[in-house]
Each structure stands twice: as structure tokens, then as C-alpha cells.
Amino acid sequence: MKLTKSFNRSLWVFHLNSGSCNGCEIEIVATITPRYDPERFGIKLVGSPKHADVLLVTGPVTKKMAPKVRRVYEQVPDPKLVMCIGSCGQSGGVFYDSYNLDGPIDQVLPVDVYVPGCPPRPEAIIYGVVKALEKLERLEAAQ
Amino acid sequence: MTLADFIVTNSPALVVAIPLFAAFTCPAIGRISAVARNLWVMGAMVVTAAVAFILAFRVFSTGTVIYVFGAAATHLAVPLDSGGIPIRIIFTVDAMSAFMEIICAIVGTSVLLYSLSSESKNTSLEGYYALFLLMITGVFGMVSTGDFFNFFVFLEILSLASAGLIAYRIDGGLAVEAALKYFILSTLGAIFVLFAIGIYYGQYDALNIAMIAQRMQFTMLDKIALVLLVAALAMKCGAVPMHFWTPDAYSMAPSSVTAFLVVASQASLYGLFRVVFTMYNITMNCVTVGWIIIILGVLSMVVGVTMAIPQKDIKRLMAYHAVSQTGYMLLGVGVGLAVLGNATLTSAFGFMAMEGGIFHIFNHAMYKGLLFLTAGAIFYRIGTRDLNKMGGLGHTMKYTMIFFIIGALAIAGIPPFNGFASKLMIYESVYLFNPILAIIAMVVSILTLASFVKVFHSVFMGPQLPEYADVKEAPLPMLIGMGILAALVILFGLFPQPVVDMLVSPAAHALADQSGYIASVLGGT
């Protein structure tokens, strides 16, 4: 996977809800408030997966949402990262072993960074983003 | 006398005689074979266009050409024993007439080339081509003649031939109904014209335009004649609120005919300008008549374009735009007329407004003809004019789409196409006359663009629809016909100043210069 200069200067994030309870969404919105202001590092939410570098997936991936999650992942241009926010995406959380899940997320998409928590605090999400940047730097160094 | 001399000398008569002869022999030639008939009409049209260009070149290089029928020499307008009255039929071709003849020659040739292919599937084509050539005869006659009764005759030839062609595609009686409306309104208008001619003849013992102009007193009778002529000719060119026939007739006629009906309407516009500028000029109250023409123009622009936006029939929509564009010409020339008596204002902006209006006649004939031809190409391939049923044609009809874009941008006044040059001249000169009029004109242009964006989107854009998967590009003769007009639209848009210098400015001068017109006919006495 070839990385470009513009890629490590600003990560544009597309947020996808795959069946979450909206707890994680509230925290993601809290993350982009002026108090934390990740936009000074070029990190911001965008409205279309076609503009995004990072796919932020919340929720445990219900059966109805699975094909849509796959389609949106395919629509993100390469190179791309997937971040899983919240416990549901890692294990199913309170929906563990439900008849209605196709997830957790790593059953559907290749996940790069996990941010645990129910919901995770904004600091945790920012730490996850830093981990994502570190991973990108490792990838770049390996080239 | 060599053949070349003969053609040059008799060119004013030949531009009318050649299509007239070809029209009436067309049914006989058609008995031989379709190819012979096509060659015959196309040949006649090309020769007529060539003669018209020779005549126009002569006019623009040496000044007004007069042609007296039946005289010993073509320039002897007034016989010695007639008491100073030019009794013969005279063709007076000044720069304005030559300008109109160039338009007619260009549009006539490209439209006829287009018809060879667009109408090839239809029956009774002998009649079609005969009537088409009669329309050409009518337009050439109307713009060349210096005799007012003769003008009426050619107006009637044009109206009858047009009505026949509008009804040509019977279409379950719809086309016939449209033709009937056109025919009856035209006849009513022609009666008005005839009545006005009677008034002139009763007062001034003359039918020659120059003679009437010289003797013009502007009595009450002359006022009545003026009103009858202005109303009748404004109706024929489709000015609001007498425009109702245009959408009916333009939408039901075959597209090639519609493209030429635009030129036919402009021949009536020419007649209107000829009446107010050459026959009356400053003897009448120029401000009142100028404002009447301006108001007709503004009404045409606004009502035409706003009525175009909700239309669902592509040709009906374009017909309303034709009404709207005619408004620009009326506005430009009306402003020129309103300040005609005032030399300072005329040189400040009045003349520029006239030039803009006249240049717009030329540009309109080119891009509107082009747009109607593209509409015809779409109808030829998919068999419907309903915009709601169209979509995705840009995938298959690429050249038609390009020609449509060129025409649509030109009509909306987008640089660098020709519509922008003439509209800019109108805007800026009219702004000096009355800013509100200029603002209305600009808003109308924006609405025109909006309306053509709608057409472009709903016809050409979008995914390829399954029902039009096997639609092909329009045939080559139709593309060539559209290509000629599209090339002129671009050419005149990129190099407007030479055109203004060579064609438009002399035409505007000829129109404003009444004494020059009179002197060219009666000066020899």
C-alpha cells in the first residue's frame, strides 16, 4: 500500500454507525468540540466515504447493516484505515451472541485500531487516532 | 454580356426567380426520381444562396442596388413620362436588405440540407420542397422589395407556404389546427397591411416605399396606417401579447420548417423596422412609437421566457424562447427609434442599441435555427417531443448534444458565443437609455439559461435509459446542417467586431438614413 505525503498530514474521517446505541456517536461529537479541537491536526469528519481516509465504525454490525458496511468500506479510496469505536464492535458488547448480529466488526472488515469503552471517552478516541497515525508511520517506514 | 455580368446585374431578380422556378418545377422533377428531386432543390438553394451573397457583396461594396422590372436599364426608377412617380415594380436592396438576405441564404441552405435527411421517410415530399422554396422566395422578396404592394404579395406567399408546411405533418389533425390558427391570423394581419397600403395609395398616389416616404405628411390617416402596420407585423414576428400562434405553429411544424419559420418571423420584423424607419422616420412622434416597440419588446422578453420554463414539449419551449429573443431585437431597435430625433442621444447610445438589435437578428437566426434542428434530430431518433419521456441521450447522440450546448449557451448570452456579443451591445446601450430596461433584459437572459439547463439535463444528462438503448446519432446530412450553423455561432462569437463593421453597422446606417434610401430610388430624377 503506497502512502502519500498528504495522507499523514490530515486524516479525514467518515463515521459509520452499524447499529450502535448512539452512546459512541455522542462521544465522537464531543471529540470534535473546541475543547479537544482535533481539527488543528487536520482531523475532521467528512460527509462521504469517497472523501475519507479513515472509516470510524461504531456498533456491533447488525444483519441489516452488514452489506451496507461492506459497501461503504469498498467506497473509501485506498489507502484506508478502519477504527472500531466502542465495546460493541470488538465483542458485541451487551449484544454478544445475538441472533441478529453479523459482527463483531472484525468479522466483516479488517480493523486497524480498536478503541474500547462503553462508550469510550474523547481522550481515548484521540489516543486511538494517535495509534492510527503511529501505524501509518510504521507502514511508511517499512516501504 | 457574359453570364457573370448577367448574374451580377440581375441578382436582385434572380434571388426571387430561382427558388420560385425551382418550386414549381419541383413536382415535375419529382416524377423522375427522389434523388433527382433532392439534387434539384438543393442545387436551386445553393445557387440562390450564391446569388444572394453576390448581391450582398455588391450592396456592401457599392451601396444600395435598385432593380427596376421592365425598364430599359435596371436603374431607371422613374420613367420620363410618368410625372415623377416610379410606377414600375422596384427592388431596392440596401444594406439592411442585404443583411437579411445573408441570414436567409445561410439558414435556408443549412435547413434544406438537414431536411434531405430528416424528411426522407415522409411522403409527398414534392409538395414539401415546393412549399419550402416558396417560403425562401417569400423571405427574399419581402426583404428586397422597394414596392409596398409587392411587399404584401410576398408576405402572402410566405404566409401561405408557411401554413402549408406547418400542416405538413398532419399528426392526427393537431398540425392542421396549428396551421389554421397561423393561417387565419396571418390573413387578418395581411388584411391590415393591405388596408394600410390602400391608405397610402389614396393619399400619395404611390406604392413605392421611397415615394411614400418622400411625400409622408403624418396625417391622421397615416397614423392609422402606421398602427395597422405595426400591429400586423409585430403579430407576425410574435410579439407579446399577439404571440399566441407561435408556440402552436412552431411546435407542430417539422423542425426544419420551424428553423426557417424563425427567419420568416424576422422578415416581418424587417418589415416593421422598414415601416417605422424608412417610411415614417422623424415625421412621426418617434418617442411614442419607440416606446410602443420597447414595451412590446419587454413584454415579449418577460412573458416569453417565463412561459418557456414550465413547458413540457421541447419545441414549444423553444418557441417561447423565440418570442423572448424577438423581444431583445424589438428592445434594441425600439431604443434606437425612441431617440431618433435627438442627434446627441443617437450618437451616444441610440445607434449602438440599433446595432445590437440588428446583430441579434443575425445571431438569433443562427442559434435558434440550430436549437430547432437539434430538437428535430432528437425527435427524428426517439419519436417524441415530450421532455418527461427523455433522458440520457448524451450517451449516444454526442454530436447533437455538443451542438445543443453551443446553441443553448449562445441563446443564454454566455461568452464567447455570438449571443453574448449582441446582448452586451443591447444591455450597455439600453442601460444608458433606461437602466430598468437593461436589468430586465439581463434577468431574462438568466432565466433563459435556467430554462435551457432544464432542457439539457432532462434530454441529455442522466444514465442511459433502457428504452433508448439502441438510439443512434443523427444522420450525417442533419449533422452537417447543424454544424454549419454551430460553426457560425462560434465564429461570430469569437470575431464579432468584423461582423459589426462589415454587416451590422451598414445595415443600421441604412435603416436610420431615410433620405439616403429616398435618394437611391428617386435621386435620378
Next chain:
Amino acid sequence: MDLTAPVLTGYGMWAPVAWLAAFVAATIVVYLLWKTGESSYKKGTEQGRPYLSGNAEPEKGAVHIRASNLYWGFLQALKGYYDAIVPLHTGILTDYMIWFVAVTAVLLVIVGVLS
């Protein structure tokens, strides 16, 4: 004869060739900017299809917006005007002739009596 001479409008001028040169220059700049972009998207995959909130793309015929759906807001905003003007276009020949004759009469009053 100078082909590229500008049109003088009595107020300003219009030089299409200069405009075209500026247009071409701007196009080249735009092209160069466009060239610096990444061309990493893969044709023929989902990356080439429209994003419709993750839903599958509908049939081709179903996504085309037909002419009647355009400018609905414009027509609605000018409803009063259109309610007045559209019924005037009756399509009845008698009405056409009445308009024609009425306009003639009005012009007769304006030109013949008032001026």
C-alpha cells in the same frame, strides 16, 4: 481588417479573443491542479459508484430526474403570476384574434389620439 478588435458597446468593450486567452490560461491552471491529485481509485469497483448512504444503486431508469420535477420551487414561488398568465394561452383562435384586434385598438388610441 483587425479580426481581434474588441466590440465597443458605447459604455465598455468586449474582446472575445482576450477572454478566450484568459479562459484557456485558467483551464491550464485548473488542469495542472487536477493533475496533482491522486488517481488511486479503482475503476469498476464500488469506488466508482455513487454513495447513497450505503444503499445499493437503483435501476438506471429510476434515478433520472424528469423535466417536470425541475423548477418546481420556481413555479411555486411565482404561483400568482403563473395562475394569471397560463390561462391566457387558451389555444382558441377567437381569443388570439381578439388580442390582436384589441392591441391594434389600444395602439390606435395611443398613437392617434394621445400623441
